Amino acid sequence: MEKRKAATIAKFKKMKDNGTPISMITAYDYPSAQLVEEAGVDVILVGDSLGNVVLGYDSTVPVTLDDMIYHSRAVVRGAPSTFVVTDMPFMTYHGSMDLTLRNAARIMQEGLAKAVKMEGGREIADAVRACAKAGIPVMAHIGLTPQSIHQIGGYKIQGKTRAQADRLLDDAKALQEAGAFAVVLELMTEQLAAYITEQLSIATIGIGSGPRCDGQVLVYHDALGYNTDASPKRFVKMYADVGSTIREGLKQYVHEVKSRSFPTADHAFHMEDEVATGLYGGNK
Numbered sequence: 001m002e003k004r005k006a007a008t009i010a011k012f013k014k015m016k017d018n019g020t021p022i023s024m025i026t027a028y029d030y031p032s033a034q035l036v037e038e039a040g041v042d043v044i045l046v047g048d049s050l051g052n053v054v055l056g057y058d059s060t061v062p063v064t065l066d067d068m069i070y071h072s073r074a075v076v077r078g079a080p081s082t083f084v085v086t087d088m089p090f091m092t093y094h095g096s097m098d099l100t101l102r103n104a105a106r107i108m109q110e111g112l113a114k115a116v117k118m119e120g121g122r123e124i125a126d127a128v129r130a131c132a133k134a135g136i137p138v139m140a141h142i143g144l145t146p147q148s149i150h151q152i153g154g155y156k157i158q159g160k161t162r163a164q165a166d167r168l169l170d171d172a173k174a175l176q177e178a179g180a181f182a183v184v185l186e187l188m189t190e191q192l193a194a195y196i197t198e199q200l201s202i203a204t205i206g207i208g209s210g211p212r213c214d215g216q217v218l219v220y221h222d223a224l225g226y227n228t229d230a231s232p233k234r235f236v237k238m239y240a241d242v243g244s245t246i247r248e249g250l251k252q253y254v255h256e257v258k259s260r261s262f263p264t265a266d267h268a269f270h271m272e273d274e275v276a277t278g279l280y281g282g283n284k
Contacts (some may be wrong), residue, residue, distance in 0.1 A: 022215025033078030051189030061101025132179025208235030
């Protein structure tokens with residue numbers, strides 16, 4: 001396959017201006033990243049959602065900076081020609097500005113990401129501004145912010161009241177002014193997401209926020225049915241059901257091992273007969 005050039009921040013701006021939708025999906029490991037790159041996705045997000053879908057936590061809060069760096073490196077190795085954004089996990093950008101910059105620098109230097117992502121509104125504008133001034137591209141994230149899920153009180157639609165809508169619009173503008181190159185709008189009313197998209201000069205990436213954002217992002221495992229979640233999300237479209245295929249394949253494997261129908265002679269390796277005779281007296 002011919003190697004493609006990774007997208008750039010300048011390209012994302014051009015895509016917004018031209019009305020060209022931006023495709024983004026999560027990946028957390030080398031083989032998944034390979035498949036995503038081969039599919040031609042514009043942006044890979046190494047999301048702290050790996051806490052839920054890969055590490056088995058019930059939220060993103062327990063995910064550490066070392067977790068993110070480890071998975072980011074694997075993804076970049078698998079998708080060297082794709083723009084990779086890596087989440088800054090819980091409480092890694094809310095302390096001193098020096099600590100924020102050091103944590104972001106680790107994601108760029110050790111995790112090999114091309115940008116970091118931060119959740120929050122006006123309250124993180126200074127952190128976004130400091131990173132942008134230091135040459136660290138920042139994708140912002142407002143609306144439902146999973147790192148604050150305990151404070152929010154659950155997975156609730158954002159922007160349903162005038163007060164919420166005004167606050168989220170102000171947050172988006174503050175983050176743009178601080179230097180964010182794009183902003184994720186999560187679980188937001190369609191009308192508000194569309195209005196914010198119109199008001200910003202930077203790209204918006206929607207998830208559960210309707211079709212009128214500049215781009216869309218989904219979690220890899222949700223989009224491909226690669227999980228055992230019994231409660232599908234309304235805003236997710238499942239494009240394949242690899243989970244069922246994997247389960248059936250594994251059941252068949254167990255059956256064949258138990259019935260001794262695998263492995264067969266076709267799966268084994270043999271030495272010359274005279275060597276076997278010399279070793280085992282021809283009894284093996």
